[in-house]
Amino acid sequence: MDWQIIQQSLPQFAQGFRETLWLSLVGILGAMVVGLCCSLIQYFKVPVARQLVSVYVELFRNTPLLIQLFFLYYAFPVMGLKMSAVTCGIIGLIFLGGAYMAEGFTGGFDGVSKTQVDSGRALGMSNWQLARYIVFPQGFSLSVPSLAANIIFLIKETSIFSVIAIPELTNTALDLIGLYYRSNEYLFVLVIAYAIILIPLSLLLTWLEKRVRYGTFGD
Amino acid sequence: MAEPILTVKNLSKSYGEQQVLHDINFSLQKGEVMTMLGPSGIGKSTLLRCLNGLEDFQTGELVFEGQTVKADNANWQQLRQKIGMVFQSYDLFPNMTVLQNITLAPVKVQKKSKAEAEQAARQLLKRVQLSDYANSYPRELSGGQKQRIAIARALAMHPDLMLFDEVTASLDPEMVRSVLDLIKELSEQDNMTMIIVTHEMNFARQIADQVLFLDQGTILEQTAGKDFFTNPQTQRAKDFLASMDF
Numbered sequence: 001m002d003w004q005i006i007q008q009s010l011p012q013f014a015q016g017f018r019e020t021l022w023l024s025l026v027g028i029l030g031a032m033v034v035g036l037c038c039s040l041i042q043y044f045k046v047p048v049a050r051q052l053v054s055v056y057v058e059l060f061r062n063t064p065l066l067i068q069l070f071f072l073y074y075a076f077p078v079m080g081l082k083m084s085a086v087t088c089g090i091i092g093l094i095f096l097g098g099a100y101m102a103e104g105f106t107g108g109f110d111g112v113s114k115t116q117v118d119s120g121r122a123l124g125m126s127n128w129q130l131a132r133y134i135v136f137p138q139g140f141s142l143s144v145p146s147l148a149a150n151i152i153f154l155i156k157e158t159s160i161f162s163v164i165a166i167p168e169l170t171n172t173a174l175d176l177i178g179l180y181y182r183s184n185e186y187l188f189v190l191v192i193a194y195a196i197i198l199i200p201l202s203l204l205l206t207w208l209e210k211r212v213r214y215g216t217f218g219d
Numbered sequence: 220m221a222e223p224i225l226t227v228k229n230l231s232k233s234y235g236e237q238q239v240l241h242d243i244n245f246s247l248q249k250g251e252v253m254t255m256l257g258p259s260g261i262g263k264s265t266l267l268r269c270l271n272g273l274e275d276f277q278t279g280e281l282v283f284e285g286q287t288v289k290a291d292n293a294n295w296q297q298l299r300q301k302i303g304m305v306f307q308s309y310d311l312f313p314n315m316t317v318l319q320n321i322t323l324a325p326v327k328v329q330k331k332s333k334a335e336a337e338q339a340a341r342q343l344l345k346r347v348q349l350s351d352y353a354n355s356y357p358r359e360l361s362g363g364q365k366q367r368i369a370i371a372r373a374l375a376m377h378p379d380l381m382l383f384d385e386v387t388a389s390l391d392p393e394m395v396r397s398v399l400d401l402i403k404e405l406s407e408q409d410n411m412t413m414i415i416v417t418h419e420m421n422f423a424r425q426i427a428d429q430v431l432f433l434d435q436g437t438i439l440e441q442t443a444g445k446d447f448f449t450n451p452q453t454q455r456a457k458d459f460l461a462s463m464d465f
Binding site for chain 2: 113115116118119120121122123124125126129133134137138141215216217218219
């Protein structure tokens with residue numbers, strides 16, 4: 001292990017680090033919005049849209065991101081829709097993540113006990129009021145663990161972006177290896193870089209899960 | 220005799236092929252207390268839930284305060300504001316304080332002002348002797364306290380009829396008293412009309428103006444309160460009372 005090589009590569013990795021961070025951030029936020037919309041459509045059983053959502057969720061959850069990206073990057077231009085690699089990456093991540101987040105939110109809403117809903121109903125509340133005051137607040141906090149797992153998962157999935165040459169962390173490492181043939185050093189930095197993002201985040205999310213759970217249910 | 224507040228006519232319910240309630244008929248006068256007794260799992264709770272639309276029924280109808288409610292065309296949301304219900308599992312909303320639990324429906328459903336609802340809620344809290352807990356969360360309360368709050372929450376809507384579904388069944392024995400006393404007080408002081416599903420036989424005997432004894436989804440006996448306990452007609456009721464050790 002040559003520390004000098006590691007040191008020299010740090011500026012490039014810093015660039016990749018920033019790229020990974022902002023792609024993840026945009027992807028995760030987008031995925032949450034898409035996921036929430038989908039799970040609301042399912043919760044309120046919106047006709048037609050609901051069936052479309054299930055097809056979408058199943059399709060994206062059961063195909064690899066790699067293939068989705070190939071589709072966006074190589075197949076869409078053939079059909080006349082050409083997008084930059086970064087756009088393809090973000091769209092891919094948002095829709096992959098959206099499918100998982102939808103399941104996460106839906107799981108939370110489904111987890112709210114039927115007797116809670118009954119007791120709201122017995123007080124004369126409308127379906128919308130039940131959703132707004134009982135199902136959503138409790139459901140959100142039940143879905144936090146699964147949303148947190150999805151967040152970690154999506155950040156790791158950004159490494160797939162390297163195949164369409166987005167200069168994020170993994171792509172940076174692979175490029176450097178290709179140029180200088182020093183795989184030990186570059187892979188070492190790569191692992192450390194992901195760990196720097198993911199370990200603190202993972203701890204933060206675990207803390208958040210507990211806080212939200214206690215705030216809502218007191219246990 | 221005055222017009223009954225609630226009349227149930229030929230109500231039947233089934234889950235698919237399996238019929239769980241057979242041709243139920245009874246009526247209740249304003250201020251009367253009815254207890255529904257019988258073995259577990261024979262449809263008492265289901266019947267109670269049919270009375271405020273939490274379960275649907277296939278045939279028959281209800282007449283509540285002169286309004287006919289059929290199986291398929293009921294404005295339950297409207298009716299439920301007049302029919303309070305308290306459940307075995309209390310089901311206070313865990314993410315809200317006691318005061319918020321009580322004021323939620325009056326504010327959101329009945330569109331009362333927050334100040335008005337809170338003032339009424341504090342009155343109710345005083346009534347159930349839990350004034351000090353207005354800003355507590357349900358997790359900080361004992362089972363008996365939760366159940367009294369659940370009753371206060373139902374009362375906040377000013378119902379004309381209260382349904383109690385085994386409200387003491389999951390309480391510690393020493394908590395049971397406080398809840399039963401409150402229900403008794405509602406009957407005696409407020410003349411509240413109530414239907415109570417319970418396994419507390421002593422309580423049922425003291426409070427019931429009418430007893431429905433059900434088995435297998437059918438009413439086997441329908442008598443004035445005292446008569447059921449002293450002079451049950453069917454063998455099934457005799458066996459049931461003998462097994463109830465009270």
